[in-house]
Amino acid sequence: MLENFQKDYEVCNCKKVTIAEIEKAINTKAATSLRDIQDITGAGTECRHCIFVEGDFGKIKKKIYCKDILKEISEIKDKESVHG
Ligand code: FES
16 A cells, blocks of 8 residues: 555645654654554644544545554564564
8 A cells, every 4th residue: 555655645634744754653763553653753643534544534535544554564564574
């Protein structure tokens, strides 16, 4: 899913947080939960529609959520650690 988006795609419109910023929080600041992503980047701390699809009550649905990014990056990290 992530490969369909530019790194500067704005996931959280309220806080203007991009995919790249969330990736960085996971990769360099060891964010492992949605809560960590919220604390570190501020994403999902205002209207909260960008956290996951179940919580998106906005009129225009988001195309990607913080949860999707966390899941994909965590999977990539897991694979990397398995292969050394
Ligand atoms: S779009 Fe992320 S908190 Fe509103």
